[in-house]
Amino acid sequence: LGVRAQRAWPRWAVALLGLGALLTMPFGSADHTNYAAYGRIALLGGDPYIESPVAWAGGTDPVTSGVQPPWQETPSIYGPLATLLQLGAAWVGGDNLRQVVWVWQVLVVAAWLMTRWLLRRLFPDAHGRIDALWTMNPILVGTAVLGAHVDTMATAFMVAALVLARRRGTRWALATGVICALAAMVKVTAGVALLAIALGWLLEAHRAGSRPRSVLARVGILVLGALLVALPLQLWAGGSAYAQLGRSRRSISLATPWRQVYEWFGGHLPDATWRSLVFALAAATCLLLAALGWRVLRDRVPDLGAPLVLALSLSMAYAVGAPYVLPWYDQLVWALLPGVALAAGGLLTRVWLVRGLILALAYVPGRVVGLTPGVESLTLLFRREIAPIAALLVWGALVLLARRATNGDLPSHDQLR
Structure with missing residues (x-):
């Protein structure tokens, strides 16, 4: 892996x-x-x-x-x-x-x-x-x-x-x-x-x-x-x-949990108002996820410096917390993961690999244009149903690891070398 x-x-x-x-x-x-x-x-x-x-x-x-x-x-x-x-x-x-x-x-x-x-x-x-x-x-x-x-x-x-x-x-x-x-x-x-x-x-x-x-x-x-x-x-x-x-900043892609929120609870407010509310919730969630990532990594990889840990935490939070995501948006996370791959026992990296694979299957082959009905159905299954769950998996991993870090249960980066 x-x-x-x-x-x-x-x-x-x-x-x-x-x-x-x-x-x-x-x-x-x-x-x-x-x-x-x-x-x-x-x-x-x-x-x-x-x-x-x-x-x-x-x-x-x-x-x-x-x-x-x-x-x-x-x-x-x-x-x-x-x-x-x-x-x-x-x-x-x-x-x-x-x-x-x-x-x-x-x-x-x-x-x-x-x-x-x-x-x-x-x-x-x-x-x-x-x-x-x-x-x-x-x-x-x-x-x-x-x-x-x-x-x-x-x-x-x-x-x-x-x-x-x-x-x-x-x-x-x-x-x-x-x-x-x-x-x-x-x-x-x-x-x-x-x-x-x-x-x-x-x-x-x-x-x-x-x-x-x-x-x-x-x-x-x-x-x-x-x-x-x-x-x-x-x-x-x-x-x-x-x-x-x-004009495009209010788009909500199918592969995010926010699409489900938008579709499940929409209709009770004007569309523009509801989209604004969803984006406000997404922004707050991204900040929370970034804080959790910082909590998990700041003491695990102190030699990498605060700018790098913050860049990774913010990028990871945006990739799984924003209303509009695509698999090629994750590149800074993939680039910086080698430096923290051993942190938290490698769990964060493994969860990200699973999420990345699912998101790739959701979008490559990608646009549901000219695809056979079977391939289109499979792609939309990953896009609509599985990819949002994969994002929630990363959310859960960050919460779990942050709690373990608070309790002092995570090994240091040097202990895992």
């Missing part, structure tokens, strides 16, 4: 898997056609945050016309840096949709390999677990890398920020802020790295009894570095960059 994996995979095996990914058409979702269309629209002078792919150029463009349902009328929800990368893929790929997608796949595979390189520096004693849970993990590779998802690029930037966050000095704080902004400019939810690092530094300073002024200055430099990158990119993208994100 990768919890106690000791040996790293040889480089030739990793290279072979990367080459295989580049020879495989993306599957599991239609997102790669969206990315190509948004880049094409930006390249030709349009605004991908306003224009719908199906309407661009009268629906005759050789790239944008290839967008598949249900995203044909959906403008971009991604950050300005993601749009720039998509534009670059469109420029290199030209008028051929497959070529544009393939260039995008090269960027995704490069980000996946870069994350492995960064993780080996973040966790120098866990190379075997890194390859088991990140590099050669069929759940992660099958849903994220072979799906060519933009989240892989955001994850590379987030992990890079966590690596830099361990270094002291003004220039490193500034560089960390720059990298955090690059992550958030790929996808807004990747801004969790900036939040985790800032709060982590404050918590570490408090526990060490450091002067508040010095740590606040460090956090200020971190934010300054982020603004130096975010503001120019935001100005380039324009004021409509997050218009579609605002």
